[in-house]
Amino acid sequence: MAAAVSIARATDSTTLQEARSTDYIKSRLGSSKPAVVNDADFKIPIIDISPSFSSSLAARQAVADQIHAACTTSGFFYITQHGVSTASRTGILRQAERFFKEYPRDKKEEMHLRKSKLGYGWEPSSYTSIAGDVESKEAFNFGYEGGLDREGGDGLYRNLDGTSECGNMWPEEGKLEGFYKGVRAYYAEVLQLSRHIFRLFALSLSLPENYFDPMMTHPGGICRLLHYPPPTSPQPSTASSDEEIGLGAHTDYECFTLLHSSSAPGLEILTPSGSWHRAVPVPGSFIVNVADFLMRWTNGVYKSTIHRVVNRGSEERYSVPFFFSVNYDQVVETLETCLKEGEESKYPPIKAGEYILERLNTTTKDGKGFFGNADVVEGK
Numbered sequence: 001m002a003a004a005v006s007i008a009r010a011t012d013s014t015t016l017q018e019a020r021s022t023d024y025i026k027s028r029l030g031s032s033k034p035a036v037v038n039d040a041d042f043k044i045p046i047i048d049i050s051p052s053f054s055s056s057l058a059a060r061q062a063v064a065d066q067i068h069a070a071c072t073t074s075g076f077f078y079i080t081q082h083g084v085s086t087a088s089r090t091g092i093l094r095q096a097e098r099f100f101k102e103y104p105r106d107k108k109e110e111m112h113l114r115k116s117k118l119g120y121g122w123e124p125s126s127y128t129s130i131a132g133d134v135e136s137k138e139a140f141n142f143g144y145e146g147g148l149d150r151e152g153g154d155g156l157y158r159n160l161d162g163t164s165e166c167g168n169m170w171p172e173e174g175k176l177e178g179f180y181k182g183v184r185a186y187y188a189e190v191l192q193l194s195r196h197i198f199r200l201f202a203l204s205l206s207l208p209e210n211y212f213d214p215m216m217t218h219p220g221g222i223c224r225l226l227h228y229p230p231p232t233s234p235q236p237s238t239a240s241s242d243e244e245i246g247l248g249a250h251t252d253y254e255c256f257t258l259l260h261s262s263s264a265p266g267l268e269i270l271t272p273s274g275s276w277h278r279a280v281p282v283p284g285s286f287i288v289n290v291a292d293f294l295m296r297w298t299n300g301v302y303k304s305t306i307h308r309v310v311n312r313g314s315e316e317r318y319s320v321p322f323f324f325s326v327n328y329d330q331v332v333e334t335l336e337t338c339l340k341e342g343e344e345s346k347y348p349p350i351k352a353g354e355y356i357l358e359r360l361n362t363t364t365k366d367g368k369g370f371f372g373n374a375d376v377v378e379g380k
Protein backbone atom coordinates (compact mmCIF):
# COMPACT_ATOMS: atom_id res chain seq x y z
CA MET A 1 0.00 0.00 0.00
CA ALA A 2 1.37 3.41 -0.93
CA ALA A 3 2.44 5.39 2.11
CA ALA A 4 1.24 8.73 0.85
CA VAL A 5 -1.51 9.41 -1.63
CA SER A 6 -2.82 12.61 -3.03
CA ILE A 7 -6.59 12.58 -3.19
CA ALA A 8 -8.06 14.70 -5.92
CA ARG A 9 -11.50 14.42 -4.39
CA ALA A 10 -11.77 13.74 -0.69
CA THR A 11 -14.46 11.11 -1.05
CA ASP A 12 -16.39 9.35 -3.74
CA SER A 13 -19.30 11.64 -3.11
CA THR A 14 -22.80 10.49 -2.39
CA THR A 15 -25.56 12.78 -3.57
CA LEU A 16 -28.72 12.91 -1.55
CA GLN A 17 -30.84 11.35 -4.24
CA GLU A 18 -28.37 8.56 -4.80
CA ALA A 19 -28.14 7.85 -1.11
CA ARG A 20 -31.88 7.24 -0.92
CA SER A 21 -32.10 4.24 -3.17
CA THR A 22 -31.35 0.64 -2.33
CA ASP A 23 -30.06 0.18 -5.87
CA TYR A 24 -27.58 2.91 -5.23
CA ILE A 25 -26.45 1.36 -1.97
CA LYS A 26 -26.00 -1.89 -3.86
CA SER A 27 -24.06 -0.09 -6.58
CA ARG A 28 -21.67 1.25 -3.96
CA LEU A 29 -20.88 -2.29 -3.02
CA GLY A 30 -19.11 -3.00 -6.27
CA SER A 31 -19.91 -4.71 -9.49
CA SER A 32 -17.79 -7.82 -9.46
CA LYS A 33 -19.43 -11.21 -9.31
CA PRO A 34 -20.32 -11.86 -5.68
CA ALA A 35 -18.76 -14.84 -3.90
CA VAL A 36 -22.23 -15.85 -2.81
CA VAL A 37 -24.47 -16.73 -5.69
CA ASN A 38 -27.46 -18.08 -3.85
CA ASP A 39 -29.11 -17.87 -0.48
CA ALA A 40 -28.21 -21.44 0.41
CA ASP A 41 -24.60 -20.27 0.80
CA PHE A 42 -25.64 -17.33 2.93
CA LYS A 43 -24.66 -18.17 6.51
CA ILE A 44 -24.27 -16.17 9.68
CA PRO A 45 -21.95 -18.43 11.61
CA ILE A 46 -21.51 -18.39 15.36
CA ILE A 47 -17.78 -18.14 16.06
CA ASP A 48 -16.40 -18.95 19.51
CA ILE A 49 -13.44 -16.57 19.63
CA SER A 50 -11.92 -17.87 22.88
CA PRO A 51 -8.99 -19.52 20.99
CA SER A 52 -8.10 -16.08 19.61
CA PHE A 53 -6.92 -15.03 23.08
CA SER A 54 -4.44 -17.92 23.11
CA SER A 55 -0.69 -17.42 22.85
CA SER A 56 -0.71 -19.88 19.95
CA LEU A 57 -0.66 -18.18 16.55
CA ALA A 58 -2.20 -21.30 15.01
CA ALA A 59 -5.16 -21.02 17.39
CA ARG A 60 -5.61 -17.33 16.53
CA GLN A 61 -5.31 -18.09 12.83
CA ALA A 62 -7.99 -20.77 13.08
CA VAL A 63 -10.45 -18.16 14.38
CA ALA A 64 -9.32 -15.71 11.69
CA ASP A 65 -10.02 -18.33 9.03
CA GLN A 66 -13.62 -18.64 10.22
CA ILE A 67 -13.90 -14.85 10.08
CA HIS A 68 -12.61 -14.91 6.51
CA ALA A 69 -15.28 -17.41 5.48
CA ALA A 70 -18.05 -15.27 7.00
CA CYS A 71 -16.76 -12.02 5.51
CA THR A 72 -16.64 -13.40 1.98
CA THR A 73 -20.19 -14.76 2.14
CA SER A 74 -22.77 -12.88 4.26
CA GLY A 75 -20.44 -10.28 5.81
CA PHE A 76 -22.04 -11.07 9.18
CA PHE A 77 -21.13 -13.38 12.05
CA TYR A 78 -21.88 -13.82 15.74
CA ILE A 79 -19.06 -13.99 18.25
CA THR A 80 -19.25 -15.74 21.61
CA GLN A 81 -16.69 -16.07 24.46
CA HIS A 82 -15.47 -12.56 23.64
CA GLY A 83 -14.60 -11.52 27.19
CA VAL A 84 -16.88 -8.47 27.49
CA SER A 85 -18.43 -8.67 30.94
CA THR A 86 -22.10 -9.46 31.45
CA ALA A 87 -22.23 -6.52 33.89
CA SER A 88 -21.22 -4.04 31.16
CA ARG A 89 -23.54 -5.60 28.59
CA THR A 90 -26.52 -5.59 30.94
CA GLY A 91 -25.53 -2.16 32.20
CA ILE A 92 -25.49 -0.43 28.82
CA LEU A 93 -28.93 -1.78 27.89
CA ARG A 94 -30.24 -0.56 31.23
CA GLN A 95 -28.73 2.90 30.63
CA ALA A 96 -30.26 2.99 27.16
CA GLU A 97 -33.69 2.20 28.57
CA ARG A 98 -33.30 4.84 31.29
CA PHE A 99 -32.22 7.48 28.78
CA PHE A 100 -35.10 6.86 26.39
CA LYS A 101 -37.78 6.36 29.05
CA GLU A 102 -36.74 8.57 31.97
CA TYR A 103 -34.63 11.46 30.75
CA PRO A 104 -36.92 14.49 30.39
CA ARG A 105 -37.86 15.55 26.89
CA ASP A 106 -36.78 19.18 27.42
CA LYS A 107 -33.38 17.95 28.58
CA LYS A 108 -33.08 15.74 25.50
CA GLU A 109 -33.82 18.80 23.37
CA GLU A 110 -30.77 20.49 24.90
CA MET A 111 -28.58 17.78 23.40
CA HIS A 112 -30.35 17.59 20.05
CA LEU A 113 -28.41 16.33 17.04
CA ARG A 114 -28.78 19.67 15.31
CA LYS A 115 -26.37 21.11 17.89
CA SER A 116 -23.61 18.78 16.71
CA LYS A 117 -21.39 18.96 13.65
CA LEU A 118 -20.49 15.33 14.19
CA GLY A 119 -23.85 13.58 14.39
CA TYR A 120 -23.68 13.24 18.17
CA GLY A 121 -26.43 13.70 20.74
CA TRP A 122 -30.13 12.91 20.82
CA GLU A 123 -31.66 11.84 17.51
CA PRO A 124 -35.44 11.81 17.77
CA SER A 125 -37.30 9.35 15.57
CA SER A 126 -37.94 10.62 12.04
CA TYR A 127 -35.50 13.52 12.46
CA THR A 128 -33.16 11.60 10.19
CA SER A 129 -33.80 8.96 7.57
CA ILE A 130 -31.23 6.70 6.07
CA ALA A 131 -33.19 5.63 2.96
CA GLY A 132 -36.17 7.98 2.88
CA ASP A 133 -38.50 5.93 5.13
CA VAL A 134 -40.21 7.27 8.21
CA GLU A 135 -38.10 5.53 10.85
CA SER A 136 -39.38 4.60 14.30
CA LYS A 137 -35.95 4.53 15.94
CA GLU A 138 -34.83 6.99 18.56
CA ALA A 139 -31.09 7.24 19.14
CA PHE A 140 -28.35 8.73 21.24
CA ASN A 141 -24.90 8.96 19.65
CA PHE A 142 -21.46 9.62 21.06
CA GLY A 143 -17.90 9.24 19.92
CA TYR A 144 -14.43 8.58 21.27
CA GLU A 145 -13.11 10.61 24.15
CA GLY A 146 -10.03 9.88 26.23
CA GLY A 147 -12.08 9.12 29.35
CA LEU A 148 -13.75 6.21 27.57
CA ASP A 149 -10.49 4.49 26.59
CA ARG A 150 -8.72 2.40 29.24
CA GLU A 151 -5.64 1.92 27.10
CA GLY A 152 -5.40 5.58 26.11
CA GLY A 153 -4.34 6.51 22.62
CA ASP A 154 -1.37 8.48 21.35
CA GLY A 155 -3.12 11.78 22.13
CA LEU A 156 -3.63 12.58 18.44
CA TYR A 157 -7.34 11.77 18.25
CA ARG A 158 -9.21 14.08 15.88
CA ASN A 159 -12.95 14.26 15.23
CA LEU A 160 -14.58 13.23 11.96
CA ASP A 161 -14.07 16.77 10.64
CA GLY A 162 -10.47 17.05 11.83
CA THR A 163 -11.27 19.29 14.82
CA SER A 164 -9.99 18.39 18.24
CA GLU A 165 -12.44 19.64 20.88
CA CYS A 166 -14.60 16.96 22.51
CA GLY A 167 -17.92 16.89 20.67
CA ASN A 168 -19.89 14.60 22.98
CA MET A 169 -23.02 15.83 24.74
CA TRP A 170 -23.95 13.94 27.91
CA PRO A 171 -27.13 13.86 29.99
CA GLU A 172 -26.95 15.79 33.26
CA GLU A 173 -25.61 13.48 35.94
CA GLY A 174 -28.11 14.76 38.52
CA LYS A 175 -30.98 13.84 36.22
CA LEU A 176 -29.66 10.42 35.13
CA GLU A 177 -27.30 9.32 37.83
CA GLY A 178 -24.72 6.70 36.82
CA PHE A 179 -25.38 7.02 33.08
CA TYR A 180 -21.85 8.07 32.12
CA LYS A 181 -20.31 5.44 34.39
CA GLY A 182 -22.37 2.70 32.72
CA VAL A 183 -21.58 3.97 29.24
CA ARG A 184 -17.87 4.25 29.98
CA ALA A 185 -17.63 0.71 31.38
CA TYR A 186 -19.19 -0.68 28.20
CA TYR A 187 -17.36 1.53 25.71
CA ALA A 188 -13.97 0.79 27.24
CA GLU A 189 -14.54 -2.95 26.92
CA VAL A 190 -15.86 -2.95 23.37
CA LEU A 191 -13.05 -0.67 22.23
CA GLN A 192 -10.51 -3.13 23.58
CA LEU A 193 -12.35 -6.03 21.98
CA SER A 194 -12.45 -4.17 18.66
CA ARG A 195 -8.68 -3.67 18.70
CA HIS A 196 -8.34 -7.40 19.28
CA ILE A 197 -10.78 -8.28 16.49
CA PHE A 198 -9.07 -5.92 14.07
CA ARG A 199 -5.89 -7.98 14.52
CA LEU A 200 -7.91 -11.08 13.70
CA PHE A 201 -9.11 -9.31 10.55
CA ALA A 202 -5.47 -8.73 9.59
CA LEU A 203 -4.73 -12.44 10.05
CA SER A 204 -7.88 -13.30 8.12
CA LEU A 205 -6.43 -11.41 5.14
CA SER A 206 -3.06 -13.18 5.41
CA LEU A 207 -1.47 -9.95 6.60
CA PRO A 208 0.86 -9.65 9.58
CA GLU A 209 -1.25 -9.59 12.74
CA ASN A 210 -0.07 -6.06 13.59
CA TYR A 211 -0.68 -4.71 10.07
CA PHE A 212 -3.50 -2.36 11.08
CA ASP A 213 -1.96 -1.35 14.44
CA PRO A 214 -0.52 1.98 13.17
CA MET A 215 -4.01 2.87 11.89
CA MET A 216 -5.63 2.49 15.32
CA THR A 217 -3.36 4.59 17.49
CA HIS A 218 -6.21 7.10 17.97
CA PRO A 219 -9.17 5.23 16.49
CA GLY A 220 -12.64 6.56 15.94
CA GLY A 221 -15.47 4.64 17.56
CA ILE A 222 -19.04 5.90 17.44
CA CYS A 223 -21.43 4.21 19.80
CA ARG A 224 -25.18 4.46 19.38
CA LEU A 225 -27.95 3.68 21.81
CA LEU A 226 -31.11 2.80 19.90
CA HIS A 227 -34.70 2.26 20.87
CA TYR A 228 -37.26 0.68 18.56
CA PRO A 229 -40.76 0.78 20.07
CA PRO A 230 -43.14 -2.05 19.23
CA PRO A 231 -45.07 -1.29 16.04
CA THR A 232 -48.34 0.61 16.27
CA SER A 233 -50.13 -2.11 14.29
CA PRO A 234 -49.31 -5.83 13.95
CA GLN A 235 -46.55 -6.41 11.42
CA PRO A 236 -46.24 -9.25 8.92
CA SER A 237 -43.81 -11.87 10.21
CA THR A 238 -41.81 -11.66 6.99
CA ALA A 239 -40.90 -8.74 4.75
CA SER A 240 -43.63 -6.90 2.91
CA SER A 241 -43.76 -3.51 1.28
CA ASP A 242 -45.65 -1.74 4.04
CA GLU A 243 -43.96 -2.55 7.33
CA GLU A 244 -43.05 0.07 9.90
CA ILE A 245 -39.36 0.60 9.38
CA GLY A 246 -37.19 0.98 12.49
CA LEU A 247 -34.04 1.89 10.59
CA GLY A 248 -33.85 1.97 6.80
CA ALA A 249 -31.65 -0.16 4.54
CA HIS A 250 -27.97 0.78 4.68
CA THR A 251 -24.43 -0.44 5.00
CA ASP A 252 -22.19 0.65 7.85
CA TYR A 253 -19.37 3.02 6.98
CA GLU A 254 -16.40 2.06 9.16
CA CYS A 255 -14.21 -1.06 9.51
CA PHE A 256 -16.73 -3.26 11.27
CA THR A 257 -19.60 -3.00 13.73
CA LEU A 258 -20.12 -4.81 17.02
CA LEU A 259 -23.84 -5.05 17.72
CA HIS A 260 -25.31 -5.83 21.12
CA SER A 261 -29.07 -5.88 21.62
CA SER A 262 -31.88 -6.77 23.95
CA SER A 263 -33.68 -10.05 23.28
CA ALA A 264 -36.30 -8.53 20.95
CA PRO A 265 -35.33 -9.31 17.34
CA GLY A 266 -35.35 -6.70 14.57
CA LEU A 267 -32.15 -6.86 12.51
CA GLU A 268 -32.73 -8.00 8.91
CA ILE A 269 -29.96 -8.69 6.39
CA LEU A 270 -30.33 -8.54 2.62
CA THR A 271 -29.51 -11.88 1.00
CA PRO A 272 -28.10 -12.28 -2.54
CA SER A 273 -31.56 -13.00 -3.94
CA GLY A 274 -32.92 -9.80 -2.39
CA SER A 275 -34.92 -11.27 0.49
CA TRP A 276 -34.53 -10.18 4.11
CA HIS A 277 -32.88 -12.66 6.48
CA ARG A 278 -33.83 -12.12 10.14
CA ALA A 279 -30.81 -12.26 12.44
CA VAL A 280 -32.17 -13.23 15.84
CA PRO A 281 -30.16 -12.27 18.91
CA VAL A 282 -28.03 -15.15 20.24
CA PRO A 283 -27.74 -14.78 24.03
CA GLY A 284 -24.31 -13.60 25.19
CA SER A 285 -23.07 -12.86 21.67
CA PHE A 286 -22.25 -9.83 19.58
CA ILE A 287 -23.18 -9.65 15.93
CA VAL A 288 -20.19 -8.46 13.93
CA ASN A 289 -20.58 -7.10 10.42
CA VAL A 290 -18.12 -5.98 7.81
CA ALA A 291 -18.49 -2.27 7.03
CA ASP A 292 -17.37 -0.19 4.07
CA PHE A 293 -13.68 0.29 4.92
CA LEU A 294 -13.04 -3.45 4.99
CA MET A 295 -14.95 -3.76 1.73
CA ARG A 296 -12.77 -1.04 0.20
CA TRP A 297 -9.48 -2.44 1.50
CA THR A 298 -10.38 -5.85 0.07
CA ASN A 299 -11.80 -4.49 -3.19
CA GLY A 300 -15.16 -6.01 -2.35
CA VAL A 301 -13.94 -9.47 -1.36
CA TYR A 302 -15.27 -8.78 2.15
CA LYS A 303 -18.97 -7.96 1.95
CA SER A 304 -20.39 -4.81 3.50
CA THR A 305 -23.92 -6.15 3.44
CA ILE A 306 -27.11 -4.10 3.40
CA HIS A 307 -29.22 -4.43 6.51
CA ARG A 308 -32.12 -2.69 8.25
CA VAL A 309 -34.24 -2.96 11.37
CA VAL A 310 -37.93 -3.79 11.65
CA ASN A 311 -39.46 -4.51 15.05
CA ARG A 312 -42.21 -7.02 14.23
CA GLY A 313 -42.91 -8.07 17.82
CA SER A 314 -44.65 -6.67 20.87
CA GLU A 315 -41.54 -5.87 22.94
CA GLU A 316 -39.37 -2.80 22.98
CA ARG A 317 -36.06 -3.38 21.21
CA TYR A 318 -32.90 -1.72 22.50
CA SER A 319 -29.63 -2.07 20.65
CA VAL A 320 -26.11 -0.72 20.91
CA PRO A 321 -24.00 -0.77 17.75
CA PHE A 322 -20.35 0.22 18.12
CA PHE A 323 -18.82 1.38 14.84
CA PHE A 324 -15.09 0.76 14.98
CA SER A 325 -13.03 2.93 12.65
CA VAL A 326 -9.37 3.44 12.02
CA ASN A 327 -7.89 6.84 12.96
CA TYR A 328 -10.13 9.38 11.27
CA ASP A 329 -7.13 10.99 9.55
CA GLN A 330 -6.20 7.65 7.97
CA VAL A 331 -6.53 7.14 4.21
CA VAL A 332 -8.31 3.92 3.28
CA GLU A 333 -7.34 2.47 -0.07
CA THR A 334 -7.44 -0.98 -1.58
CA LEU A 335 -4.72 -3.33 -0.34
CA GLU A 336 -2.38 -4.42 -3.08
CA THR A 337 -2.57 -7.95 -1.70
CA CYS A 338 -6.30 -7.92 -2.48
CA LEU A 339 -5.80 -7.05 -6.14
CA LYS A 340 -5.20 -9.85 -8.59
CA GLU A 341 -2.62 -9.43 -11.33
CA GLY A 342 -3.76 -6.55 -13.55
CA GLU A 343 -6.89 -5.88 -11.47
CA GLU A 344 -7.89 -2.29 -10.78
CA SER A 345 -9.32 -1.04 -7.52
CA LYS A 346 -13.05 -0.38 -7.61
CA TYR A 347 -12.77 2.22 -4.89
CA PRO A 348 -10.82 5.47 -4.89
CA PRO A 349 -8.85 6.28 -1.74
CA ILE A 350 -10.84 8.08 0.93
CA LYS A 351 -10.02 9.75 4.21
CA ALA A 352 -11.81 7.83 6.97
CA GLY A 353 -13.41 10.71 8.90
CA GLU A 354 -14.50 12.64 5.81
CA TYR A 355 -16.15 9.59 4.31
CA ILE A 356 -18.08 8.78 7.49
CA LEU A 357 -19.23 12.37 7.96
CA GLU A 358 -20.38 12.64 4.39
CA ARG A 359 -22.43 9.46 4.66
CA LEU A 360 -23.90 10.58 7.99
CA ASN A 361 -24.92 13.88 6.45
CA THR A 362 -26.88 12.14 3.71
CA THR A 363 -29.36 11.00 6.38
CA THR A 364 -30.68 14.58 6.59
CA LYS A 365 -33.26 16.13 4.31
CA ASP A 366 -30.96 18.42 2.35
CA GLY A 367 -27.96 16.13 2.61
CA LYS A 368 -25.98 18.92 4.21
CA GLY A 369 -25.95 17.64 7.74
CA PHE A 370 -27.65 18.09 11.07
CA PHE A 371 -25.76 21.10 12.38
CA GLY A 372 -28.02 24.13 12.83
CA ASN A 373 -30.66 22.42 10.73
CA ALA A 374 -34.04 22.78 12.43
CA ASP A 375 -36.05 21.33 9.59
CA VAL A 376 -34.85 17.87 8.86
CA VAL A 377 -37.99 15.84 9.45
CA GLU A 378 -38.34 13.15 6.87
CA GLY A 379 -41.12 11.05 5.52
CA LYS A 380 -42.64 9.94 2.32
Ligand SMILES: O=C(O)CCC(=O)C(=O)O
Residues within 6 Å of the ligand: 224, 226, 247, 252, 259, 261, 266, 267, 307, 308, 309, 319, 320, 321
Ligand atom coordinates in the same frame (compact mmCIF):
# COMPACT_ATOMS: atom_id res chain seq x y z
O1 LIG B 1 -30.29 -1.77 15.86
C1 LIG B 1 -29.82 -2.66 15.19
O2 LIG B 1 -30.06 -3.83 15.38
C2 LIG B 1 -28.87 -2.34 14.04
C3 LIG B 1 -28.53 -0.90 13.96
C4 LIG B 1 -27.73 -0.56 12.75
O3 LIG B 1 -27.67 -1.31 11.81
C5 LIG B 1 -26.99 0.71 12.69
O4 LIG B 1 -27.19 1.57 13.57
O5 LIG B 1 -26.17 0.85 11.76
Ligand SMILES: [Fe+2]
Residues within 6 Å of the ligand: 250, 251, 252, 257, 307
Ligand atom coordinates in the same frame (compact mmCIF):
# COMPACT_ATOMS: atom_id res chain seq x y z
FE1 LIG C 1 -26.03 -0.75 10.51
